[in-house]
Amino acid sequence: MKTAMSNNSPGATDHDGKSIWKFLLSEMKPKGKFITPFNIISIPVMLLGLALIVIRFWKGIGAITNLTQEIPWGLWIGFDVVTGVAFAGGAYVLTFMVYILNMRKYHSIVRVTVLNGFLAYLFYAGALLLDLGRPWHVINPIIGNSFGTSSVLFLVAWHFLLYMIAELIEFSPAVAEWLGARKARKILSGMTIAAVIFGITLSTLHQSGLGALYLMAKDKIHPLWYSEFIPVMFLVSSIFAGLSMVIFEGSISEKVFFKQISEKNHQAQKSIIHGLAKICAGAMFAYFFLQLLVFIHGQHWSLLNTPMGFWYLLEMLGFVLLPMLLFIVSYRTHNLTLIKIAAIITMLGVILNRLNVTVIGFKWDMAIRYVPSWMEFVVTLAVIFTEIWIFRWVINRMPVLRDSPTWVNENM
């Protein structure tokens, strides 16, 4: 990944005298080496995914998925949407810390986290369209000819849309800096606080709302995972899910986009990750305690000594308690590697938890279980790869990881 760091790079000046269209056209071209291991793996998967999507719209959802009349939501909802949105939770937590609590230390990673969150919503909500049987009616709940206001999904759909707008506003100053639009940047950055407050409110509601979707499936979800507190659990776990993602993504970006990050931010990185580890540990403690309360309150002791009970214990002890302890230990010993390991275990735990509610524990007593088809996995991977492509494209052009052009501070 070669990127010019000088202030003469596109965006820093007025497009080197080029017209805006010529500038945009030149920016569409790929930058850096084309033949990289990531490209070699991702391109075939994306092409195969595209072919599968064509088949899906031509022959119906059943042609490429293993969904049944009893299991109407599978991997695409349980992983792409429910888990993906939990991982995008870092954006609202970080904007809360930086813009509401004014914790300046974390400012350097806000942009990349918001970008990540925005793309996650864009792509995972986009993946939702693949799962809709009649996607051409997707605007019905938006344009108002039929508001199903008693539906949790109605709330979630609106929140996805509004939150994407809020995140786009939060990110828009970076776009303005890229285009060299000074006036627009001033206006857009003035809207940040409003967008942040709106975005956090939306996030608290739809992070929990994704859990609330499953409240009516009371008899279908294994009792160890079903309680009326699913929404609270989803909200609390989205905090450490999102921050673990920030730690994970940050440690990869630091290597891949090394040249873009300024020396000052490189040094700040360590202290940022320590801070995030501390917050993760706190949120996970609250989460573990909540789960414990719900478990005791539910009086499910007898269920523990069953295969699903062992599975539950594995999730709670191995993927919540263990990474929480690792976060605490690594924070105290200032061990960065251990923090990254803890973040990865935490992320696996969040995937496990979301899949346990939505797929594994859903109709757990059925004779024939739902196992996603290989095609569902390929489409999911294709969506993730496409998102990474766009992410890389933006990072290489806009001032996300690298510092803003000098005129930004001059104008302040």
Place this chain on the structure above:
Amino acid sequence: MGINRRGFMKLLGVTGVTLAIGRDAVATTGKTNEVEFYGILYDAARCKGCRGCEYDCEEAHGLPEPLPTNKIPAIRQTDETCNTVVNRYKTSKGEVFIKRQCMHCNEPACVAACLTKAMHKTKMGPVTWDGDKCMGCRYCMVSCPFDSPKFEYHSPNPKIQKCDMCFERLKTGEMPACAFNCPNEALLYGKRRDLIREARRRMYEKPGLYTDHIYGEHDAGGTGWLYISPVPFEELGLKTTLQQSSYPALTKGFLYSVPSVFVLVPALLLGIHQATKNNGSRDENSDE
């Protein structure tokens, strides 16, 4: 602070809309209790398992013809090609038949789940589906405690299929096809209140013939289809562990919290933001 004020106004507007929407949701769920729903009483003691209702249903809805009895298993599920099935169970009192279809709940989970109002509880009682509104998200299927809505997975323009209690026939004053044609009078169409009374009368007049349970009177908060049977309903494959209150009530608490969150959280955030605004320099050096 002009921008902030504008942002605040925007929030205020959204809050107002949410409040209005929230109130609307309360009104619709409250009203259902005042309407007199129609339903169908199924008497398992009278059903001879002729499966005539399956054929009538297929004819009324233009679905494929059911297979003859010697070519089907004893126990089947409804699917996207058939809205009703009659299953044969070997029970403690010999062979007993049971007809399965959408239960047409008083407060249906599918209707509460539907974000486009494609699923609709009509004033007469049937729960119907509107293809012009449905976006095929299948949340109704996730929510329905009876797994009634079925989806055409192998169609590029898929529909949700389920019993609609022959709503088109009801509108012209006719009875549902199955209840109209049943040769054994195992199916009785009428006002739900009258059906419960009739079920009690049958239980009273023939003591010992029926178990003391009208399935659907309270199950899942009350359903349009009501069942009486000589054997406990567990033996007939009906879920008897369903809650006795309505399923939409499960999401009520969450939905009611939405307006409060929309009012309180932005106010709180704005307050904290103002309070910490000048702390920037101090935070730079602090540990947190």
